[in-house]
Amino acid sequence: MSGMNYSKRVALLQAELRRHSLGALLVSDETNVSYLSGFTGHDSMLLVTPKKAFFITDSRYIEEAAQAVKGFDILLVEVSTYSTIDELVKKNRLKTVGFESMDLPFEVASRLNSMAGPARFKPVKDMVEMQRSVKDSSEIALIKSSIRLTRKVFDKVAALVRPGVSEKSLAKKIQMEFIEAGASAAFDPIVASGPNASRPHSRPSDTSVKNNSFVMIDIGARLDGYCSDFTRTIPLGRVKDKFKMIYEVVRVAQQKAIDMVAPGVAASDIDSAARGYIEDRGFGKYFGHSLGHGVGMGIHEPPAVSRTNRSALKSGMVMTIEPAIYIPGFGGVRTEDMVLVTDRGCEVLTR
Numbered sequence: 001m002s003g004m005n006y007s008k009r010v011a012l013l014q015a016e017l018r019r020h021s022l023g024a025l026l027v028s029d030e031t032n033v034s035y036l037s038g039f040t041g042h043d044s045m046l047l048v049t050p051k052k053a054f055f056i057t058d059s060r061y062i063e064e065a066a067q068a069v070k071g072f073d074i075l076l077v078e079v080s081t082y083s084t085i086d087e088l089v090k091k092n093r094l095k096t097v098g099f100e101s102m103d104l105p106f107e108v109a110s111r112l113n114s115m116a117g118p119a120r121f122k123p124v125k126d127m128v129e130m131q132r133s134v135k136d137s138s139e140i141a142l143i144k145s146s147i148r149l150t151r152k153v154f155d156k157v158a159a160l161v162r163p164g165v166s167e168k169s170l171a172k173k174i175q176m177e178f179i180e181a182g183a184s185a186a187f188d189p190i191v192a193s194g195p196n197a198s199r200p201h202s203r204p205s206d207t208s209v210k211n212n213s214f215v216m217i218d219i220g221a222r223l224d225g226y227c228s229d230f231t232r233t234i235p236l237g238r239v240k241d242k243f244k245m246i247y248e249v250v251r252v253a254q255q256k257a258i259d260m261v262a263p264g265v266a267a268s269d270i271d272s273a274a275r276g277y278i279e280d281r282g283f284g285k286y287f288g289h290s291l292g293h294g295v296g297m298g299i300h301e302p303p304a305v306s307r308t309n310r311s312a313l314k315s316g317m318v319m320t321i322e323p324a325i326y327i328p329g330f331g332g333v334r335t336e337d338m339v340l341v342t343d344r345g346c347e348v349l350t351r
Helices: 006-019 030-037 062-068 081-091 106-115 127-132 137-158 167-180 194-198 241-260 267-280
Strands: 024-027 045-048 053-057 073-076 096-100 120-124 190-193 213-219 221-223 230-236 292-294 301-305 318-321 324-327 331-334 337-341 346-348
Touching (some): 006 024, 006 030, 006 045, 024 030, 024 127, 030 127, 045 081, 053 062, 053 081, 096 106, 137 213, 167 190, 167 213, 194 213, 194 331, 213 331, 230 331, 241 267, 241 324, 241 331, 267 301
Antiparallel strands (some): 024 045, 045 053, 190 213, 292 301, 324 331, 337 346
């Protein structure tokens, strides 16, 4: 990914290591490896100390790494990854090494702990992910490009929504449009019509769209390494007054949340703004998931816009705001937009 300042990213991580008194962090998550180094291959790791950064890979990727990765000492795994890490730990006299606890399997961490001599491996959660949550201008530009493609594909597919068309055919069209544009779907598209829309992650089926009903479509692109996420619920014909009422509740709830987005505001307060409105209208039990999530190199990443996340938003964060009401046997409505936290408030990216 051109235009990315990888050396700055590594320097920020090294500052975090010093702040947490960690001798090093073993980065195993592929997205985090790519974020810090620019490498887009597989089966590679980073070992970052407060002063040095090492890139660890095997013979399948060594040539690619030598060409693409700058600012790291590149190490070829000759015997095993375990022995390579063990040698690095001992050579650099590391006492405490953090590892990504949400990615590295327990057995791997246990084996590393048993063979690293006096060093101890310590579970660390979301250290790189939290750094990723604040986007720079290059990342924001790529996210906006991904959004533009998603809106373009959505408009094409929305024009095909009519009675008789199947959920599966619409989902297939979405995926093909992304591929033809040189991208891919960031996740399996959700196309749920009528009662199927009561399931938040309903899988497209052979069910045909009915007149006087509605279709929920949730799509997102992965373009040049960055994702987008967008949902609309489309009515067809003369829908029931119940649908109109639910749609309006969700619309107002979303706007109340968006109006609150600004640096320093707790993510949980944003969730409460939308959830409280939905509860006041008598639909609280029909909205179970969090209000939103961060989007970037991953389709789901920090910050979580949830009831439990009291962390304050920061300028540069990109997240979804997606309130919903799901009523079993009837269907559901979800409206999802992506917002960028700015110095003064937020910018809605998907409208």
